[in-house]
Amino acid sequence: MTTDDTITIRTATDDDWDAVALLDAHAFGEHQNSEDLAETQILTSSEHVVMAWDGDAPVGVAMHFPMSVTVPGGTQVEASGVSWVSVAPTHRRRGILRRMFTRQHEKLEKAGAPLSLLTASEATIYGRFGYGPATEEHSVVLDRRFAQFHKDVPPVTGVRLIESAEASTLLPDIYHRWQRRTAGAQPKPPIRWERFFADRENRRHGLTELFFIAHADGYVAYRRSPTESKIVVQEFIAVTDQAYAELWQVLAGVDLVDTIEVNQAPDEALPFLLTSNRLPKITAHHDALWCRVMDVEAALEARTYGVDAQFVLEIEDPFLNAGGTFDVTISEGRASVTRTEAAPDATMKLDVLSAMYFGTHSATRFAAASRLWARDPEALHTVDLAFSTDRASVMGWAF
Missing domain, CATH: 3.40.630.30 (Gcn5-related N-acetyltransferase (GNAT))
Structure with a gap:
């Protein structure tokens, strides 16, 4: 992949919606009628749309819908629903998606919602940006x-x-x-x-x-x-x-x-x-809902846990700034999460933590796939039990 510096990345304006609809139609094979497009403009606004341009030609788009989501235990957590993501077939392999996502997610990071959510048309795209499949x-x-x-x-x-x-x-x-x-x-x-x-x-x-x-x-x-x-x-x-x-x-x-x-x-x-x-x-x-944990401390403190425990997680975020080493101390089902320099009990990339967050996927499963590394079997078992839930998580509506 090469990065094309001739491409301009900017926030959309109200005059750009026809260009957004054009890109979406080619990406997903469905022309948006006037009602569908008007509904989308109610769900979001131009300031939440990032676009890529090659001169006067629109070549990429990504937007988000402000929303919230129920996390294990019933807390309602603020989230960003990333949607309408596409790059024109004329401009593939030029680094456009990464540049749009960087601009978009830097804005989401500053806005402070602990979670970012999306639904993925392809399973191989979003892991490198810290997203993991969160419901099935x-x-x-x-x-x-x-x-x-x-x-x-x-x-x-x-x-x-x-x-x-x-x-x-x-x-x-x-x-x-x-x-x-x-x-x-x-x-x-x-x-x-x-x-x-x-x-x-x-x-x-x-x-x-x-x-x-x-x-x-x-x-x-x-x-x-x-x-x-x-x-x-x-x-x-x-x-x-x-x-x-x-x-x-x-x-x-x-x-x-x-x-x-x-x-x-x-x-x-x-x-x-x-x-x-x-x-x-x-x-x-x-898979249905995908999740990226934007703020590890806030996200982990928002949900409840299956057992009281204490462990240290080392999280690598190759995309933005959510990574670090975190002490997770759980008492009466609630976690207190702080940054630490202690040796980790389990190490993983952010997409793995994000996939585990809603309880759908287990630490043991990721360890077996060489995507999570635990200090010993007891530590792995403790993390597994902590993140487990009594019912499967379910996506509410597709966005």
Whole structure:
């Protein structure tokens, strides 16, 4: 890779949005219509957009949405949602992404949010910038014709079929309650709820308009295929296990379809609600939310931990300034984190710490992959237990 000094990196202005849309269309293969572009401009502003220019030609863009996210233990932490990242195919391998990301993340560092988040179209791009995959999802197909729920599953008592107008008044509160208790989930902005219920044709991907099933503590929004005998779930949100079990029973009872397609966390209870745990078939396994810890002390003190312990972490940040050696002392599930010159109990790059932060990935797993080095097996086990969580983290909405 060569660095092209003829490329100008600058903050966007309000006159640059057509150029932003042009780059996005070529990068992701979808033209943004006027409504989509207007919604993005509500989520962010020109001052949060960094662009690369070759003379008068736009050749790169990266932006962020100010947001927050639930971390293990339920604390709401400020975060930057990095999005719309692309470099024009005419200008690859010139160092443009690194220059844009450096400008963008230096600004994010000064702004002070402890976490930066993104969703990655490719898995090989963002590790060098300190991002690690923080949540995972399974794509699951259930043949509902053979779904039998075991005899101790609570009966359906609180589920209703509702129209979009009623859904628009009920769902945001249910989602909010779920988000506040679910690590990895972000509050959904009002403009994204407006997009959701507008249910425009370009968001349907050849499927029907939305159908809604509601419980006081959960909901399912799904589409049906006009050409295949299937349901495609868009959102399945359950605040309680009772709501989860009831919603699945109703969804599996929808007639005139053979299969249900859904994305869900790896640890969900669906297989064991059924008499045959083999019936749900995992068809894909993929990452969802990616995280970069911007401020190690603030981020580690924000979440809770599985055991009380004391250990020293050495973190290498090859991109910016988040690295260092940190004493982590955990008491009653909360950590006090300070810089230290003590010998480390575990050493890793920032992308590994970021991937461990939400509890999805274990220190032991990274050690086995030669990406984390521990002083001894006991130290590794302690770090593993500390970062573990009782439920999988889940991304709230894709940005």
